[in-house]
Amino acid sequence: MTHTSQGSYKASTAIAVVIANMIGTGVFTSLGYQIIDIKSTFVLLMLWLVGGIAALCGALTYAELAARLPRSGGEYNFLSRIYHPSIGFVSGWVSLTVGFAAPTALAAMTFAAYLDSALTGVELNRMALALALVLVVAYTHGRNHKASGGLQNWFTLIKIILIIGFVLIVSATVSEPQAVHFLPDAGDGALLTSGAFAVALIYVNYAYTGWNAATYITGEVDNPGRSVPLVLIAGTSVVIVLYLALNATFLYAVPMEMLEGRIEVGVIVAQQTFGQTGALVMGGVLSLLLISTVSAMLMAGPRVLQVMGEDFRLFHRLSIRHADGVPRIAIYTQAALTVLFIITSTFESILVFSGFILGLSSLATVLGVFVLRFRQGKDQQEGDSGYRTWLYPMPPLIYSTIVIWTLTFITLNRPQEAAIALAVIVLGFISYWLTERVSR
Template sequence: MVGTGVFTSLGYQIIDIKSTFVLLMLWLVGGIAALCGALTYAELASRLPRSGGEYNFLSQLYHPSLGFVSGWVSLTVGFAAPTALAAMTFAAYLDSSVSHLVSVNRMTAALALVAVVTYVHGRNHKASGGLQNWFTVLKVLLIVGFVTLVGTTVEAPQTVNLLPTDGDGTLLLSSAFAISLIYVNYAYTGWNSATYIAGEVENPSKSVPLVLIGGTAVVILLYLALNAAFLYAVPMAELEGRLEIGVIVAQQTFGSTGALVMGGVLSLLLVSTVSAMLMAGPRVLQVMGEDFRLFRRLALRNASGVPRTAVYTQGGLTILFIVTSTFESVLVFSGFILGLSSLATVLGVFVLRYRCGVDRQAGSYRTWLFPLPPLIYSAIMIWTLSFIAFNRPQEAAIAAIIIGLGFISYLLTEKYSAIERKPVLKQ
């Protein structure tokens, strides 16, 4: 989860929102939505423990066509676009931190990162898991250290209001808040990643819910602390519209030498994000290859059990996005289409319970405080997506075209591929 969004979004949010309370509420509301989604996904993952995430859930809960479209979205946009954004941000931070020493070609740096990580994840589980674990631990420790240093060394701190002031209520209900939530929701993208590799996890019925809920709760705290530190250290006017928020804050707080070190460190954090996406995304492609003969090559595994073809395919698509797309358009578009997919999946828990009732077996997971989590998540997501559809119709239209092409591809694939039906819902 922790990566591109939290290190880039604040500059765009400040353009329309000048209240520190409302800005922090963005991250809290987005976190609550992600946590409610995680609570719901945990039940789905516990009862439908197969890799593939939304592809698996939607196929079994609704119809294989919806699962296919979700997989199609993952194939064309869902993982490649966020991975590209993370790699582009890595390159931007790296360039900003060392620009006074050496010139860095941002596109070359982003492409090199994707190529190296793709190769590592295509080797074996040990190399793949080891890379991800080490960079995740390093990421959390460095964020905590960064927030602590900023909080204790800033000489001219800015006022950060933790309570609302005049006009904040209007801002909370404005279109600016709703549209900014798409950036925040994007920053929380990844809270559901454990469901994409459920088939490769020991005891997924217990492990996956723990990972989903625990990981999301930790990230909410990290995001609130990090954004509070950004707002505490630098005037909002200096952050407005800027991409490299972390480097700007480090420059103001630690000087040019500190900015060099922290900029390099923050760029390294994004390696973990690129790694996570290139580890989870190919599992969706792999499961599609298992179900649809037309994509069977994506299901092929090497001697270590890694779906190498799917990993390399994901890496290739990511490189294509880096070469052809701009940052903001990819962020809004991918955030919108991923929001639609997760919304349909969260609502699927009601379908699951209607068709099969509640799983009361010992050790099974049931969504806490049901039905509040899926209802809260759905309400926040519908509100956000509606504002985006009205205010950013171009991105919404492109998303609709991608989904339409997905249904067309399903019909063509059904015609030329034999589907291997998988076991259905637990009774």
């Protein structure tokens, strides 16, 4: 994969950001939770297909928004220009507090756990490992676009190769394969519409989080109006295929009861297939996969802080660029917040809480395409780039329906996390009001 030209990222790097943002902890940790209430291989695979369809529908919609409203910042940029600066500010506030820092911390913590499990006989401090990864990656991204893009491209390429290799080797060598049904059995229809399916979809949607990553660096991608839609769609499609292949492999290699309620799914499958040595190797492999995830989040998240700094005088220092346009202060700020989460948070609370709050933000953004289309009839000067959402209005409607369904079940089943998320949003509006007053 090639490096970027100085001062911007190529489309290949943007695709790498999308893929690496999506393929992180979720696909290697969530199947064990899903099996607790769902014992059908067909329904389990449908979970990943439905989640993938939702992500692809979201990507198709975001592609239009990115083409018509080209600027870095993702939801912050879209919501500010579609609705009101206060809505965008709250989205930026969410990104500042939990949107990127929390998932980055989660990926770094899992990296440390897998690496520690792989290096038997060596006593490692997991927190120190997670912190070291964040600091090294943040420093690299803060240097320049060439170093940043090179790091992202190579570790994402390694990630894809390792996943394909894992799927092929496990499928070829498993001694006692399990039955995996690609067609529904009796009772599967009821499972597909059950509350258990909706709750399990929370974890799947979290695993797909990141399909919108390229919109955070739009302003630094070559020819964004043309490139970003292709990047979003290509990156998301690749991940859907990899996720279905990985989960089919997990279910093919190991009996469900061995995975039920377990978080280290990849290691368990490797241990059963290759023995203890294989499990140790798998731990090391998974830790390598997560480096690109941490890298992608520390590349995308700071761009939200950067554009907020451009729009709000109080955050001006976050907008300062160094070394051919890299927002170094924003990158180091994001890293500092990630470090704070690593020191203070736990795995599951981060997963559910950040999944809920990011779902709300993306839902408001996807619904914004209807607002833009309506406004276009009144104001032809609104962005008029050529790309329009394929099969409109089906993609935004499908995405919105799935996300609303999921958020409803989170609210009913995990009210504490939902309440904390809503409290963060309220604090965001208060912060906007205070910021406006200070700026005036």
